[in-house]
Amino acid sequence: xxxxxxxxxxxxxxxxxxxxxxxxxxxxxxxxxxxxxxxxxxxxxxxxxxxxxxxxxxxxxxxxxxxxxxxxxxxxxxxxxxxxxxxxxxxxxxxxxxxxxxxxxxxxxxxxxxxxxxxxxxxxxxxxxxxxxxxxxxxxxxxxxxxxxxxxxxxxxxxxxxxxxxxxxxxxxxxxxxxxxxxxxxxxxxxxxxxxxxxxxxxxxxxxxxxxxxxxxxxxxxxxxxxxxxxxxxxxxxxxxxxxxxxxxxxxxxxxxxxxxxxxxxxxxxxxxxxxxxxxxxxxxxxxxxxxxxxxxxxxxxxxxxxxxxxxxxxxxxxxxxxxxxxxxxxxxxxxxxxxxxxxxxx
Amino acid sequence: xxxxxxxxxxxxxxxxxxxxxxxxxxxxxxxxxxxxxxxxxxxxxxxxxxxxxxxxxxxxxxxxxxxxxxxxxxxxxxxxxxxxxxxxxxxxxxxxxxxxxxxxxxxxxxxxxxxxxxxxxxxxxxxxxxxxxxxxxxxxxxxxxxxxxxxxxxxxxxxxxxxxxxxxxxxxxxxxxxxxxxxxxxxxxxxxxxxxxxxxxxxxxxxxxxxxxxxxxxxxxxxxxxxxxxxxxxxxxxxxxxxxxxxxxxxxxxxxxxxxxxxxxxxxxxxxxxxxxxxxxxxxxxxxxxxxxxxxxxxxxxxxxxxxxxxxxxxxxxxxxxxxxxxxxxxxxxxxxxxxxxxxxxx
DNA sequence: TTGTAGGCGTTATCAC
DNA sequence: GTGATAACGCCTACAA
Numbered sequence: 147x148x149x150x151x152x153x154x155x156x157x158x159x160x161x162x163x164x165x166x167x168x169x170x171x172x173x174x175x176x177x178x179x180x181x182x183x184x185x186x187x188x189x190x191x192x193x194x195x196x197x198x199x200x201x202x203x204x205x206x207x208x209x210x211x212x213x214x215x216x217x218x219x220x221x222x223x224x225x226x227x228x229x230x231x232x233x234x235x236x237x238x239x240x241x242x243x244x245x246x247x248x249x250x251x252x253x254x255x256x257x258x259x260x261x262x263x264x265x266x267x268x269x270x271x272x273x274x275x276x277x278x279x280x281x282x283x284x285x286x287x288x289x290x291x292x293x294x295x296x297x298x299x300x301x302x303x304x305x306x307x308x309x310x311x312x313x314x315x316x317x318x319x320x321x322x323x324x325x326x327x328x329x330x331x332x333x334x335x336x337x338x339x340x341x342x343x344x345x346x347x348x349x350x351x352x353x354x355x356x357x358x359x360x361x362x363x364x365x366x367x368x369x370x371x372x373x374x375x376x377x378x379x380x381x382x383x384x385x386x387x388x389x390x391x392x393x394x395x396x397x398x399x400x401x402x403x404x405x406x407x408x409x410x411x412x413x414x415x416x417x418x419x420x421x422x423x424x425x426x427x428x429x430x431x432x433x434x435x436x437x438x439x440x441x442x443x444x445x446x447x448x449x450x451x452x453x454x455x456x457x458x459x460x461x462x463x464x465x466x467x468x469x470x471x472x473x474x475x476x477x478x479x480x481x482x483x484x485x486x487x488x489x490x491x492x493x
Numbered sequence: 494x495x496x497x498x499x500x501x502x503x504x505x506x507x508x509x510x511x512x513x514x515x516x517x518x519x520x521x522x523x524x525x526x527x528x529x530x531x532x533x534x535x536x537x538x539x540x541x542x543x544x545x546x547x548x549x550x551x552x553x554x555x556x557x558x559x560x561x562x563x564x565x566x567x568x569x570x571x572x573x574x575x576x577x578x579x580x581x582x583x584x585x586x587x588x589x590x591x592x593x594x595x596x597x598x599x600x601x602x603x604x605x606x607x608x609x610x611x612x613x614x615x616x617x618x619x620x621x622x623x624x625x626x627x628x629x630x631x632x633x634x635x636x637x638x639x640x641x642x643x644x645x646x647x648x649x650x651x652x653x654x655x656x657x658x659x660x661x662x663x664x665x666x667x668x669x670x671x672x673x674x675x676x677x678x679x680x681x682x683x684x685x686x687x688x689x690x691x692x693x694x695x696x697x698x699x700x701x702x703x704x705x706x707x708x709x710x711x712x713x714x715x716x717x718x719x720x721x722x723x724x725x726x727x728x729x730x731x732x733x734x735x736x737x738x739x740x741x742x743x744x745x746x747x748x749x750x751x752x753x754x755x756x757x758x759x760x761x762x763x764x765x766x767x768x769x770x771x772x773x774x775x776x777x778x779x780x781x782x783x784x785x786x787x788x789x790x791x792x793x794x795x796x797x798x799x800x801x802x803x804x805x806x807x808x809x810x811x812x813x814x815x816x817x818x819x820x821x822x823x824x825x826x827x828x829x830x831x832x833x834x835x836x837x838x839x840x
Numbered sequence: 841t842t843g844t845a846g847g848c849g850t851t852a853t854c855a856c
Numbered sequence: 857g858t859g860a861t862a863a864c865g866c867c868t869a870c871a872a
Contacts, residue, residue, distance in 0.1 A: 147865090149864095149865060149866085150865070150866065151865080151866095159842075159843085160842065160843045160844075161843090161865090161866080161867095162842070162843060162844075162845095162867085162868080163841090163842060163843075165866070165867060165868080166841095166842085166867095166868095169867080171868095172841085172842085172868090173841060173842090174841070174842080175841065175842090178841080178842080192615055192618055192619050193619055193865090193866085194547075194619065194621065194864090194865050194866070195619045195620045195621065196543055196546050196547050196552065196620070196621045196864090196865080196866095197547055197848090197864070197865035197866045197867090198865080198866055198867080199543050199848095199866095200541075200543045200544055200547050200848050200849070200850090200864090200865080200866075201847080201848050201865080201866050201867050201868090202848085202866085202867075203848070205543065207586075210587075214572075215568045215571050215572050215575070216568045216569055216572050218781075220568060221562045221563045221567060221568050222563055224562050224587075224589065225562050225563050225589060225591065228562070228587075228588070228589035228591065229591065237586055237588075237616075237620065238586065238587050238588070239554075239584055239585065239586055239587075240557075240571075240575075240585050240586075240587040241575070241584075241585070242571065242572060242575035244572065244575065244576065268539060269584075271539055272539050272540055272541065272542045273542045273543070273584065274541065274542065274543045379784075379785060405785065408785045412787050415787065433781075433782075434565075434780075434781065434782060435780075435781060435782025435785050437726075438726060438752065438755045438782050438785075438786070439785070439786075440759050440762065440787075494849090496848095496849055496850090497849065497850070498849080506858075506859085507858065507859045507860075508849090508850085508851095508859090508860095509851085509852085509858070509859055509860075509861090510857085510858060510859070512850070512851060512852085513857095513858085516851085518852095519852095519857085519858085520857055520858090521857065521858080522857060522858090525857080525858085540849090540850085541848090541849050541850070543848090543849080543850090544848070544849030544850040544851090544864090545849080545850055545851080546850090546864095547848090547849080547850075547864050547865065547866090548849080548850045548851050548852090548863080548864050549850080549851075549864085550864070
């Protein structure tokens with residue numbers, strides 16, 4: 147490895163001078179500058195960030211902890227982080243907890259997770275990262291999992307109740323509210339809901355949004371229209387069948403994720419209902435496969451890339467001590483082919 | 494930040510002694526060890542990896558360059574990297590080139606890419622990474638893109654002709670060969686192929702595998718059964734329609750990726766052919782959505798996680814100078830619902 | 841305008 | 857058994 151010392155010798159100056167010209171501070175004559183730069187190019191010198199970090203007590207590096215990279219939200223969030231990190235000249239050390247492999251789809255047990263997170267954070271702090279971004283597997287309160295460390299942390303796709311830490315989340319309730327509004331605006335009055343696990347924060351918020359819209363439009367609320375699934379395809383399939391095999395069939399179904407929505411589409415097909423002619427279906431999450439269903443699924447897109455992008459801004463704010471505004475991000479409705487005006491409304 | 498010096502003072506020993514007990518080398522009395530450890534716990538000391546790296550001239554860190562994290566292959570490869578990196582005690586610095594955003598789906602222009610890669614590699618080398626893993630967007634020769642640097646590099650999901658660098662790839666030809674064999678074993682004799690871009694290395698290899706199988710089984714080779722698409726859903730749809738609206742309709746279609754396979758399924762449905770009863774369809778890549786199609790798509794699974802896992806092994810071999818065995822990884826056939834025995838064979 | 845020297849937190853050599 | 861002390865590569869007062 148070529149060092150400043152070697153540059154200095156070859157250019158007949160001191161290391162200090164080399165440092166000055168490299169960092170473009172200090173008062174150095176054009177003459178010397180030129181000579182130093184020539185040697186730098188010639189020897190293909192690359193500054194040693196490790197040494198610099200040690201001296202400066204700053205690494206310009208952010209530790210990113212992902213609960214699981216293979217989960218659908220992670221890549222886009224990471225992409226957003228990268229995009230903005232580059233603008234700030236920050237590097238990313240990525241640690242993947244592989245949580246889904248470790249605990250499966252079960253609710254994450256704080257007692258098991260905490261030591262894991264603690265170990266990873268200690269490691270990151272040892273590496274002198276300037277801050278940490280923590281990307282959750284699903285939206286939930288992770289306060290109980292996070293050890294008490296003295297370093298800026300920003301949570302993405304999950305949140306904490308610690309006031310001095312920031313959380314970047316999106317507005318589940320608003321999204322479900324708008325999805326329901328959209329259905330109503332198309333003329334639907336009998337709208338069923340296929341929910342995810344009832345103990346899930348998201349499911350709860352999305353339900354609230356649905357309910358809010360129904361009430362605001364003074365539509366009848368049928369408890370029988372609320373079905374609770376488990377987020378998976380099969381539950382969407384069986385619950386939709388349920389809905390379609392009883393009296394008072396709904397004209398539209400709002401599913402709380404795309405898997406269940408696609409399952410619902412299959413149920414309709416199997417039972418001889420056409421989507422969307424006979425029944426409209428709307429999903430949630432805008433997963434990649436929602437574009438490949440027949441009909442293509444109308445759904446809600448989550449602001450994942452934006453969340454990643456903002457998390458870098460937030461961590462910078464935390465590091466530099468400037469105050470930070472909160473606020474939830476909003477989702478976007480993606481209109482495709484699985485929703486239309488109900489039959490009864492048609493001319 | 495608490496340092497060894499502070500530990501030393503509080504424990505009434507020298508820094509050297511602290512170092513000895515922390516690293517468990519040197520001959521230190523149990524007495525002193527105990528005293529030092531107590532202070533370490535008490536002050537919650539964390540070693541400074543930056544200082545250590547500087548001294549040891551080794552960071553135990555691998556730079557991972559991903560051409561695009563949001564592309565389907567990346568998360569699983571990264572997951573494999575993480576899994577094995579943890580076992581070796583290695584950290585990962587992740588850099589995302591975001592290539593797809595920058596150059597789109599066009600063939601990557603070496604003249605544009607090279608400076609980009611050069612910049613990223615210089616940055617990584619400045620950070621003193623012990624080696625670099627480069628994850629490609631799609632399988633291709635990236636030799637022209639890679640600057641000449643003196644650090645171990647392993648390529649994943651792409652390859653180079655440089656002898657001193659390793660590439661981790663899977664066997665496209667074998668996979669297509671086996672997919673075709675599978676169709677033939679089910680009794681199919683008229684098997685059409687929906688190919689990707691003809692200038693793609695993968696498309697070429699997969700075609701070879703298909704051809705090899707047809708020939709080995711002494712089946713007739715109809716050039717009219719070979720259709721060239723562009724990897725997207727729509728091309729699968731229109732090309733399958735082509736195939737089904739002319740004479741001598743095939744009994745099975747091998748599509749070179751899942752998007753086109755799903756497009757082909759839709760074409761069959763629209764034309765009144767049942768999948769798989771009238772026509773069998775097999776895809777490639779085992780994308781997430783292949784599980785949500787109706788019928789569920791039979792396809793080829795790529796060993797992505799394994800490739801990531803092995804890349805860490807390979808980079809370690811390169812770093813430690815031990816020789817390394819090459820060899821392509823094999824894919825796995827995922828049997829689902831889109832293939833069955835052709836009608837003519839049924840009782 | 842340039843050079844000297846101290847120090848960032850470690851490890852390791854040598855002396856005691 | 858333990859302690860000084862010199863690096864590792866860089867930055868930056870301060871001196872010249």
